[in-house]
Amino acid sequence: MSSRVLPIDVMRVSPDLEPLRSEVRAFLDSEIRRGAFTPQCDSWLTGWDEPFSRRLAEQGWVGMTIPRRYGGQGRTVLDRQVVLEELLAAGAPVAAHWIADRQTAPSLLRYGSEQQRAEFLPEIAAGRCYFAIGMSEPDSGSDLASVRTRAVRVAGGWRLTGTKVWTSGAHRAQWFFVLARSAPDSGERHAGLSQFIVNLRAEGVTVRPIRLLTGEHEFNEVRLDGVFVPDRYVLGEIGSGWGQVTSELGYERSGPERLLTTFPLLAALVSEVRRRADRDPAAVVEIGALTSRLLTLRQLSLSVAGVLAAGKPADVAAALVKDLGTRFEQEVAERARILADEMLDPDAAPGTFTGHLVRGLLHSPGYTLRGGTNEVLRGVVAKALERA
Structure with missing residues (x-):
């Protein structure tokens, strides 16, 4: 279907x-x-x-x-x-x-x-x-303020040294934005950060694969060993990196890709449930519940898109979309597994119900991790509610 x-x-x-x-x-x-x-x-x-x-x-x-x-x-x-x-x-x-x-x-x-x-x-x-994202670092998780990549002023630009991880597509993309500490740590964790536009083919850049459970190569570790970045590739103002990167996260976390990653599986599941609706009415109820949640989440995503289009901050609302949406994506995969009336075939052809199910399950652990772990994002939302 x-x-x-x-x-x-x-x-x-x-x-x-x-x-x-x-x-x-x-x-x-x-x-x-x-x-x-x-x-x-x-x-x-x-x-x-x-x-x-x-x-x-x-x-x-x-x-x-x-x-x-x-x-x-x-x-x-x-x-x-x-x-x-x-x-x-x-x-x-x-x-x-x-x-x-x-x-x-x-x-x-x-x-x-x-x-x-x-x-x-x-x-x-x-x-x-094509661009990649240079935010996350080893041992830092979703705590962007703890970045250790350093940017040192030199004649005509900056030299960057450090390591970024979970950098999607870095082995194929031409460029990425890098968040780095451009001033000594003053005790204010959000100060002294800047963003740079870095050529992924520049001298001193090393890209190493981080493979998925499926063996696919999408994520990477990117090492920067004194990479020179000309002044013309400083993004925004030196020292304003924290405000810039949090506004960028609003786009990263709130889009429909945080709800619809498993949509091909959901559509295939609808077809399977319709096929056996007479003998499994409970499955029809399950589909109705998933569908209503998706429509609600979609409205939330749309509302954040409107805020971003108006040039207003939406990092907290985006965190909420990402948390709720990616948990929903995981649940689609899990409910499909429970409702499946056939044994899973790991060699199933792509595009079939079983193929969608196998892929959805194998990829699902990453849904709530990439773009900021959901546990950290709930902390972001909780702190905003506390301040409100």
């Missing part, structure tokens, strides 16, 4: 946007029919397909909210949301451009120099420039 069934069909944003949704669906259905890709869970992180990203860009569906003067479409957040939902529902291979489109472009628009915008934004919108 196509993924274009409950619940994506009731996820209406606005009647005016339905022609766009239909256009995206037709494109994706055509790509699937001609064998361009096989729908999969977690495709926004693991589905790296540069030609596909460029084909999306040719349709105007990458860099949609980037202003036209920088090569984008100048469209609204809701336009982009419709496209993202359809890409995720179809399990399309969008990993190559995802981070650049999701958070690099908005950060460049907000904090980047005119030179940086002119250099990177047109290439991002064309689906040709």
Whole structure:
């Protein structure tokens, strides 16, 4: 059964946007029919397909909210949301451009120099420039304020030394944003941090794989050994890195990819439950409960997107989306496992119910870890509620 069934069909944003949704669906259905890709869970992180990203860009569906003067479409957040939902529902291979489109472009628009915008934004919108994220470090977990990567001032720029981990796509991307300590520790953990735009092919950069349970290579450890970064690649202001990176996290944690990672599995599960509805009415109730939760979470994600589009901080609300959404994704995989009426075949073909189930289960431990562990994010939300 196509993924274009409950619940994506009731996820209406606005009647005016339905022609766009239909256009995206037709494109994706055509790509699937001609064998361009096989729908999969977690495709926004693991589905790296540069030609596909460029084909999306040719349709105007990458860099949609980037202003036209920088090569984008100048469209609204809701336009982009419709496209993202359809890409995720179809399990399309969008990993190559995802981070650049999701958070690099908005950060460049907000904090980047005119030179940086002119250099990177047109290439991002064309689906040709790919970024990774250099935040997390060994032994630091989700505590970004404890970063130990150092940036030392030298003639004409900075030299960076340190290690970043869980850097998605660093072995394929061309660039990444690096959060580093650019001033001695003053006792104020959030002071003295800065962001830098680092070429992943620069001298002194070493990328080592961190493999998933499936053996796939998506995450990396990136070592920086005195990497020179010219002044023109300082992002924003020196010393303002904490405020910049927390605003960036709002984009990273609140999008529909924190709800729809396992949507291809959910759609396949709906088909399985419908097939046996007469003999398993309890499963129908389970599907109804999952669907209602998804629709509620989707509304929360949309509301955060609106806040970010208005240029307002949304790090706390984004943390809430990420916590609730990724737990929901894990539950989809677990409920599908319980409701499955067949033995799991680890060699099942991708795109089948069993294939989606195996992949969803194997990838599910990472859902609540990447982008900040949920336990830490609950602390962020709790502290905000305490201050309120």
